[in-house]
Amino acid sequence: MTWLDLPADHPFGLSNLPYGVFSTADSEPRVGIRIGDHVLDLAPCAEQAGMESYAVWQQTSLNPFLALGRPAWTAAREWLVEVLTNPARRDCVEPHLIPVDQVTMHLPIEVADYVDFYASEHHATNVGRLFRPDSEPLTPNWKHLPIGYHGRSGTVVASGTDIVRPSGQRKPPTEPVPVFGPSVRLDIEAELGFIVGGSTELGSPVSVANSDDHLFGVVLLNDWSARDLQAWEYVPLGPFLGKSFATTISPWVVTSDALRVARVPLPGQTDPTPLPYLRGEPTDDGASTAYGLDITYEVEWNGTVVSRPPYRSMYWSPAQMVAHMTINGATLRSGDLFGSGTISGPEKDERGSFLELSWGGQEDVTLDDGSTRTFLEDGDTVILRATAPGADGTRISLSECVGTIRPAVTRT
Known part of the structure; x- marks a missing residue:
């Protein structure tokens, strides 16, 4: 159960956590996840949590993260579930939550083939x-x-x-x-x-x-x-x-x-x-x-x-x-x-x-x-x-x- 004020049946709840590339009015595109009616800005959240790999989420597409492979994708999901369910992690999450109606979404990947x-x-x-x-x-x-x-x-x-x-x-x-x-x-x-x-x-x-x-x-x-x-x-x-x-x-x-x-x-x-x-x-x-x-x-x-x-x-x-x-x-x-x-x-x-x-x-x-x-x-x-x-x-x-x-x- 997340500490966020989020209905258990929300279609963008903990069992989803999709990735996307977004921007705000005063920022460049970067990687986030959707949780409820918010977008979590991943790079500053991960940096504040002490993750050395945070830079991969500062990029304008998901491609650098995709290149890390399955072990990194699994580890990232486990970390996200942990910070969204552990109340002790609120300080590195809440400052980086942005209402979804305040962001512009972009193409999530640079399409290769x-x-x-x-x-x-x-x-x-x-x-x-x-x-x-x-x-x-x-x-x-x-x-x-x-x-x-x-x-x-x-x-x-x-x-x-x-x-x-x-x-x-x-x-x-x-x-x-x-x-x-x-x-x-x-x-x-x-x-x-x-x-x-x-x-x-x-x-x-x-x-x-x-x-x-x-x-x-x-x-x-x-x-x-x-x-x-x-x-x-x-x-x-x-x-x-x-x-x-x-x-x-x-x-x-x-x-x-x-x-x-x-x-x-x-x-x-x-x-x-x-x-x-x-x-x-x-x-x-x-x-x-x-x-x-x-x-x-x-x-x-x-x-x-x-x-x-x-x-x-x-x-x-x-x-x-x-x-x-x-x-x-x-x-x-x-x-x-x-x-x-x-x-x-x-x-x-x-x-x-x-x-x-x-x-x-x-x-x-x-x-x-x-x-x-x-x-x-x-x-x-x-x-x-x-x-x-x-x-x-x-x-x-x-x-x-x-x-x-x-x-x-x-x-x-």
């Missing part, structure tokens, strides 16, 4: 039915490996950043040749983003069992998608301009330690059984190193919750994604970010993209104000939220991921 996966069987099946109605919805490789593509790390932006409608080539079905102009089928993808810490050497794969050593935490991720640009360009090399214009992530990084209670078995990978390098191994508590996560989302479109995608339905584990991403010897770097791919469940109101909710634009989505949508219009705001089980029966918040669509830039 960005990879986006395609790990939801329900999403992949829906997309297959939409785009390949006369074929099997899943491609032959889908259940053998976590499919992904490399995105553009330089266009990962912080929650609250406006999104300018992208322009590019698209080919309307009624036209013999492509045309250029703003996307008219602008979409979202509700995803979970995984933040990596600890570098690896070229040629050294990371196993499923060792993936947790590099999985620091998670953020909410919105992989904005221009479906009309994507449809014209993606054959044969996959997504490019239809995806690379913007990816939004939430400001608070919820650690893997905080989400340990939320681990659940995967839905089942028996037909086919994955190749040996993708198989999980039993853990001491009878679980598996290839695990799912019980995280529940809500997608809000202009104030209306239109979907509640369940992450626990995802087919591939984050540990399997790490193992596959490095099996060819590719390196990991602190600050790497990879997305889960769109989270969709089996029900219509669990679909994590507007492509699916509107079934390719054929079915209107009705909002609470009576307006209808199929894809995003200028001025629309989308908010992703999510919660997960925490320790002692609590629920923890993964905060919000917010973006508003602005008109395309006029080109002459």
